[in-house]
Amino acid sequence: MEAQTSDFLTVKKSSPRIEAFKMFLKRLFKNKAAVIGGLIVIFIVFVGIFGPHLVKTDPYAQNLLNKLQPPSKEHWFGTDNFGRDIFTRIVYGTGLTLKVGFLSVLFGGVIGVIFGIVSGYYGGIIDTLIMRVMDVLLAFPGILLALAIVSVLGGSITNVIIAVGIFSIPTFARIVRGSTLEVRKLEYVDAIRALGASDMRIIFKHILPNILSPIIVQGTMRIATAILTASGLAFLGLGAAPPTAEWGAMLSDGRSYMHNASHMVLFPGMMIVIAVLAFNVFGDGLRDALDPKMKQ
Amino acid sequence: MTKYIIRRLLQTIPVLFGVSILVFSLMFLIPGDAAQVIAGEGASEQTIENIREKLGLNDPAYVQYGRFITNAIQGDLGNSVRTGRSVMEEIEVRFWTTFELAIYSTILAVFIGLIAGVISAVRHYTLTDVAIMIIALFGLSMPNFWLGLMLIQWFALGNLPFGLTMPDWLFNIVQMKPSGWGEWNQMVLPVITLGTGGAAIIARMTRSSMLEVIGQDYIRTARAKGVSERIVIYRHALKNALIPVVTVIGLEFGAFLGGAVLTETIFAINGMGRLTVTAISQRDFPILQGTILVISLLFVLVNLLVDISYKFLNKRIDLN
Numbered sequence: 001m002e003a004q005t006s007d008f009l010t011v012k013k014s015s016p017r018i019e020a021f022k023m024f025l026k027r028l029f030k031n032k033a034a035v036i037g038g039l040i041v042i043f044i045v046f047v048g049i050f051g052p053h054l055v056k057t058d059p060y061a062q063n064l065l066n067k068l069q070p071p072s073k074e075h076w077f078g079t080d081n082f083g084r085d086i087f088t089r090i091v092y093g094t095g096l097t098l099k100v101g102f103l104s105v106l107f108g109g110v111i112g113v114i115f116g117i118v119s120g121y122y123g124g125i126i127d128t129l130i131m132r133v134m135d136v137l138l139a140f141p142g143i144l145l146a147l148a149i150v151s152v153l154g155g156s157i158t159n160v161i162i163a164v165g166i167f168s169i170p171t172f173a174r175i176v177r178g179s180t181l182e183v184r185k186l187e188y189v190d191a192i193r194a195l196g197a198s199d200m201r202i203i204f205k206h207i208l209p210n211i212l213s214p215i216i217v218q219g220t221m222r223i224a225t226a227i228l229t230a231s232g233l234a235f236l237g238l239g240a241a242p243p244t245a246e247w248g249a250m251l252s253d254g255r256s257y258m259h260n261a262s263h264m265v266l267f268p269g270m271m272i273v274i275a276v277l278a279f280n281v282f283g284d285g286l287r288d289a290l291d292p293k294m295k296q
Numbered sequence: 297m298t299k300y301i302i303r304r305l306l307q308t309i310p311v312l313f314g315v316s317i318l319v320f321s322l323m324f325l326i327p328g329d330a331a332q333v334i335a336g337e338g339a340s341e342q343t344i345e346n347i348r349e350k351l352g353l354n355d356p357a358y359v360q361y362g363r364f365i366t367n368a369i370q371g372d373l374g375n376s377v378r379t380g381r382s383v384m385e386e387i388e389v390r391f392w393t394t395f396e397l398a399i400y401s402t403i404l405a406v407f408i409g410l411i412a413g414v415i416s417a418v419r420h421y422t423l424t425d426v427a428i429m430i431i432a433l434f435g436l437s438m439p440n441f442w443l444g445l446m447l448i449q450w451f452a453l454g455n456l457p458f459g460l461t462m463p464d465w466l467f468n469i470v471q472m473k474p475s476g477w478g479e480w481n482q483m484v485l486p487v488i489t490l491g492t493g494g495a496a497i498i499a500r501m502t503r504s505s506m507l508e509v510i511g512q513d514y515i516r517t518a519r520a521k522g523v524s525e526r527i528v529i530y531r532h533a534l535k536n537a538l539i540p541v542v543t544v545i546g547l548e549f550g551a552f553l554g555g556a557v558l559t560e561t562i563f564a565i566n567g568m569g570r571l572t573v574t575a576i577s578q579r580d581f582p583i584l585q586g587t588i589l590v591i592s593l594l595f596v597l598v599n600l601l602v603d604i605s606y607k608f609l610n611k612r613i614d615l616n
Contacts, residue, residue: 070459136314140588141595142554148588151576152325228439232558235441236573251442255562262449266457269442276437 027289034285040278048098051091059084059092059245068261078263080253082243086263089245090271096246097275100161100230101223107165109219112172117203117211119173120180131177134170143167143229147238155238163233164226175218179211213290220283224276231272247272297607308600312593319589320364323581324357334377334579347377351582373586378578383586387568391590393477394567397559398552400487405494405552406545412495413502413541418529420507428499435496440555444489444562448474451485475564486563490555494548501544505537539609546602550595 028034063083071078077086119130137145149163183189184207192206233239234248242249247268254264326333331348347353351374352360367374373383416428449455452474454462462470476482509515510533518528560569568587575583 132310132314135311136318139311139315139592139596140318140554141550141591142552143557144554144588144591147557147572147576148319148322148584149325151584152322152581154327224437228437231439232441235439235558236561236576238576248439251439251445255445258445258449259453259455262455262457265442265445265449269439269446272439272442273434273437276439277433280433280437 024289028285031285031288033281034289037278037281037283037285040274041282044094044275044278045098047091048095051094055088055091057085057088059089060243061085068257068264070261071263077267078261080250080264081257081261084243086250086267089250090247090267092245093247093250093268094271094275096157096240096244097227097230097272100157100164101226101275101279104161104164104226104230105168105219105222107161108168108222109172109215111165112169113176113208113215115169115173116176117180117207120177121184121199121203121207127177130173134173137166137170143232146229146233147236150233150238155233155241157240157244160230160233160239164229167229168222168226171222172215172218175214176211179214180207183207183210217283217287217290220279220286224279224283227272227276227279300607301604304600304603308596311596315592315596316365316368316589317361319585319592320361322585322588323351323353326581330581334581336579350375350377368589373589374582376575376580376583378580378583383582386571386583387586387590390567390571393565394553394556394560394569394591395594397477397483397486397490397556397565397567398549400483401491401494401552402545402549404487404491405498405548408491408495409498410502410541412499414506414529414534416499416503417506417510417537420503425503429503432496432499435492436500438492440489440493441558441562443492444485444559447472447485447489448562477563477565477567482563486559486565489562490552490559493555494552497548498541498544501541502537505540506533509533509537539606542605542609543602546598549598553591553595 028038061084063079066079066083067081069075069079069083075085075087077090080086080089115130115134119127140148146160146163146167149166150159153159153162189202189206192202197206230239231246231248231251234246235252237249237252239249240246250268251265251272254261254268257264323330329344331344331351331353332339334347334351335344352363355363364374371384373387375382376386379386412428412432416425419425450462451470451472454467454471456462471481472485473479473482474485477486510529515528515533518532519525523532556567556569557572558569559565560567561573564570568591572584572587575581575587
């Protein structure tokens with residue numbers, strides 16, 4: 001009897017969700033590109049959090065006698081027009097870049113997911129209204145919407161996060177609406193509703209957990225887009241105020257010194273490419289692992 | 297078909313209406329007094345009042361919007377608060393430059409993207425495929441403003457990475473101008489800068505679309521009948537694989553219009569993108585509203601044309 005109970009418990013422990021998660025991890029670790037992308041993401045996050053405590057130089061310390069120095073043993077990425085160490089500034093800028101990327105996606109993601117679920121779940125006039133608003137937001141190509149918002153709100157990190165976040169809302173809303181429409185039609189949702197569950201309970205307890213995969217994938221990919229957009233805004237002078245170490249702004253500063261100090265442009269740009277690439281590759285891998293059907 | 301076009305046109309109206317509201321609302325997003333912000337710090341009360349009067353900011357919001365939309369429909373987007381010139385005139389002078397830049401970038405992106413995508417799909421899971429997809433991933437992840445600066449560095453200044461300099465004989469052949477628009481050697485670098493990201497997206501899309509089509513029964517049947525591989529790929533597969541790619545091309549053209557803001561700034565091209573950036577730095581909000589409105593309208597129109605072109609490309613699409 002005891003053995004039977006033990007067997008029963010063992011079976012119960014490996015629930016379908018745990019099994020699915022194990023399968024997901026197995027598929028993810030099989031994908032070499034995704035693993036490399038993931039490791040780079042972890043490294044970037046590590047640098048963003050602990051980097052400023054590990055480098056000893058001050059990112060804002062000016063030394064005009066030492067300005068525009070090429071890469072050397074003392075200054076791995078050279079110095080800028082104020083003699084500041086570019087490597088240190090890049091390390092400090094990593095945290096800022098990640099902050100803008102994560103927070104803007106979180107902001108846009110939360111609002112987009114709410115709009116998407118409400119739209120897909122309730123349908124009708126609510127759906128039409130929300131989706132038309134999303135169409136309007138999508139009618140602004142490229143970084144134009146974020147540019148317009150931040151240009152009137154004024155250049156600051158908070159405003160960049162808001163602008164880039166708003167830029168992400170329609171993408172999340174459309175994807176989540178599509179997924180909600182699929183899940184809503186399933187029989188188990190009808191059964192839960194018949195049992196008297198409230199709309200909120202159905203949405204948060206039964207629909208949301210089942211549409212998390214596309215949200216996670218989209219979130220990862222959008223961080224890459226957010227980093228690109230935010231650095232583009234900073235390049236135009238619409239990001240953090242000087243002398244903040246921000247990759248896009250550092251690139252912009254380097255423009256005037258390109259003929260004799262190309263490293264001022266090269267290294268911040270390379271960092272943006274590496275960060276965006278890592279999030280894109282990791283996002284691709286997550287998508288393939290979470291939904292193998294979408295791989296093609 | 298006519299019904300479909302009429303319905304799509306009607307669906308566009310609320311979007312355009314929404315775009316106009318959002319563009320108009322930009323003025324209300326300005327923290328504090330818009331007239332004060334436009335006039336700048338230290339401006340006299342009289343100057344601020346003049347701006348308020350000129351822009352009609354004393355009227356209620358709905359009156360202001362009514363005036364904005366009525367004038368916009370008639371092609372009047374107000375006047376620049378800096379130069380006093382008509383916003384439409386300012387845009388007209390620069391519109392074709394940005395349009396040309398976006399068109400040439402689209403042509404480059406489609407040309408490279410399609411070739412790379414088809415080669416990648418035909419040789420899928422080979423070294424060529426992997427190499428093309430890695431390059432595409434780089435193209436996708438590269439900020440175009442950085443690529444632009446690097447291209448200027450290499451092909452306009454002749455400075456290669458790590459302190460190397462391009463040999464004179466080679467530099468004389470490949471040398472490009474770092475700024476301006478009109479001559480071919482001024483246009484090459486901006487077009488590559490803007491088109492690269494799009495080429496990467498089209499290559500990825502073409503590859504996945506081709507792979508999907510190649511796996512279908514009718515392709516297997518064609519092969520079984522002994523049709524040559526070249527005909528199978530180019531006549532049967534590519535034709536159907538192109539349908540989803542068309543959407544991406546339309547979206548990319550729009551993205552290029554938006555992306556022109558950065559490219560035109562880097563290469564000092566006097567187009568709508570640069571006009572937008574100048575308007576932001578000068579806090580010239582009528583110009584900013586005008587450029588954003590025109591670019592968005594163009595984007596909506598391009599998407600409409602793409603949707604309609606679907607019908608001609610694929611009869612299987614359910615227009616309902």
